[in-house]
Amino acid sequence: MRVLVVEDEPLLAAAIAEWLRDDAHAVDVATDGVAAQERLVVNEYDVLVLDRDIPLVHGDEVCRELVASGSPTRVLMLTAAAAITDRVEGLGLGADDYLTKPFAFVELAARVHALGRRSRPADPPVLRRAGLALDPARHQVFRDGRYVPLSKKEFAVLSELLRADGATVSAEQLLEKAWDEHVDPFTAVVRLTILKLRRKLGEPAVVETVTGVGYRIP
Numbered sequence: 001m002r003v004l005v006v007e008d009e010p011l012l013a014a015a016i017a018e019w020l021r022d023d024a025h026a027v028d029v030a031t032d033g034v035a036a037q038e039r040l041v042v043n044e045y046d047v048l049v050l051d052r053d054i055p056l057v058h059g060d061e062v063c064r065e066l067v068a069s070g071s072p073t074r075v076l077m078l079t080a081a082a083a084i085t086d087r088v089e090g091l092g093l094g095a096d097d098y099l100t101k102p103f104a105f106v107e108l109a110a111r112v113h114a115l116g117r118r119s120r121p122a123d124p125p126v127l128r129r130a131g132l133a134l135d136p137a138r139h140q141v142f143r144d145g146r147y148v149p150l151s152k153k154e155f156a157v158l159s160e161l162l163r164a165d166g167a168t169v170s171a172e173q174l175l176e177k178a179w180d181e182h183v184d185p186f187t188a189v190v191r192l193t194i195l196k197l198r199r200k201l202g203e204p205a206v207v208e209t210v211t212g213v214g215y216r217i218p
Contacts, residue, residue: 001046001116002026002177006036006062007078008054016049019105020112024139024152024159026180033057040066044176045073046116049108050095052079060093067094074115078103113137127162130206130217134162143201153178154197157190161207161217170214 003020007013008031017027028043030036034056040048048066052059063075077095096118097111113136127134133142139155141148150158156178160169171190175183183189194215198205208216 001112002028002044003047003049003112003116004028004030004036004039004043004045004073005049006030006033006054006059007049007051008032009051015105016108019109020049021152023109023113024156025112026156026178028180031055033059033062036062037065040071040073047112048073048075049112050075050077052077063093063095074118076108076111076115127159129162129166132158132162132201132206132217134158143206146202148200148202150197150200153189153193154200157193158197161215164216166216166218168210168214168216173214 003025005013005016005020005027007016007029010031013029013031017029020027028039028045030039032055036048036050036054037057039045040062048063050059050063054062059077063077066073066075074097075095076097076099077093078099078101080101096115099108099111125135125137127136131144134140134155136159141150141155141158157174160174160177174190178193179189194207194209198207201207206217208218210216
């Protein structure tokens with residue numbers, strides 16, 4: 001999934017981002033409301049992790065604008081205010097979930113994962129195609145019963161290809177979902193990741209290149 005973390009405490013923002021990246025998500029970070037608004041216009045995110053009390057533009061306004069735009073991005077709001085009235089107010093703005101500080105990173109990651117499932121058509125518990133079985137919850141991949149160890153990016157790319165259900169996925173789409181905003185759009189990272197993925201999955205190759213279009217698992 002593609003996730004935007006908006007948090008004005010740099011150490012906390014970096015810690016959240018690192019935890020989510022360990023779950024094979026592509027994560028961008030903004031430290032104020034203006035930067036958050038700019039990224040939400042440019043990029044398509046599955047989940048927004050949004051601190052309410054951020055500078056320049058308040059988190060409430062960021063949430064309100066996002067919901068009003070009709071965006072499918074799901075919002076997990078973070079705040080130090082734990083009163084029921086604060087939670088009700090946050091949800092009333094259109095947030096999908098609410099988490100008070102301090103929080104356990106494992107709980108935050110679980111909530112992000114749950115919201116991500118709601119931002120797109122529901123996936124089966126295990127994605128299966130062409131002898132492959134990918135378990136998103138356990139981060140495990142098997143081919144014809146053989147366990148295949150994959151890197152985070154390889155896992156993310158394979159997830160997107162399997163979710164496409166036989167359709168072709170462009171390199172641009174894979175960059176959008178599996179890498180953050182700092183990746184060079186002209187890089188060969190997608191092609192190199194596909195090559196490594198094919199090598200690990202073994203023969204016969206299951207990931208096809210559709211010349212000039214992208215990649216698919218038929």
